[in-house]
Amino acid sequence: MNLYHIKLLNGTDLIAEIGESDNDGMILIEPVEFVLDPNNGLFVKNWLLWSEANDVYVYFDQIIFYNPASVGTYNKYQQFFEQINEAVQTNLPRSIH
Numbered sequence: 001m002n003l004y005h006i007k008l009l010n011g012t013d014l015i016a017e018i019g020e021s022d023n024d025g026m027i028l029i030e031p032v033e034f035v036l037d038p039n040n041g042l043f044v045k046n047w048l049l050w051s052e053a054n055d056v057y058v059y060f061d062q063i064i065f066y067n068p069a070s071v072g073t074y075n076k077y078q079q080f081f082e083q084i085n086e087a088v089q090t091n092l093p094r095s096i097h
Contacts, residue, residue, distance in 0.1 A: 001017060001074075003074050004018050006028065008058075008062055009062050009063070014028065015031070015069055015077050016032070017029040017030065019055060028056050028057075029054065030048075030055070030081075031047040031048065031056060032045065033045050
């Protein structure tokens with residue numbers, strides 16, 4: 001899996017796989033947002049939490065940059081989805097910190 005750090009024009013930091021692209025934009029697959037909160041520290045949230053879809057098209061004019069994600073980021077991303085899968089299997093609340 002090739003993950004990328006995508007910085008959006010509005011300041012949002014996303015981690016996602018990149019799917020197909022064209023001249024105008026690209027598809028982000030299973031994007032998550034990394035948020036740094038002064039009280040709660042770093043947490044990860046599903047960027048498409050309220051959507052049935054697991055991918056989204058983003059226009060290049062909304063992206064400041066995208067680069068391969070670091071190993072630490074990759075590990076946090078994997079941990080997030082493992083926790084989500086565990087919560088679904090055991091019917092736990094879907095709020096993961």
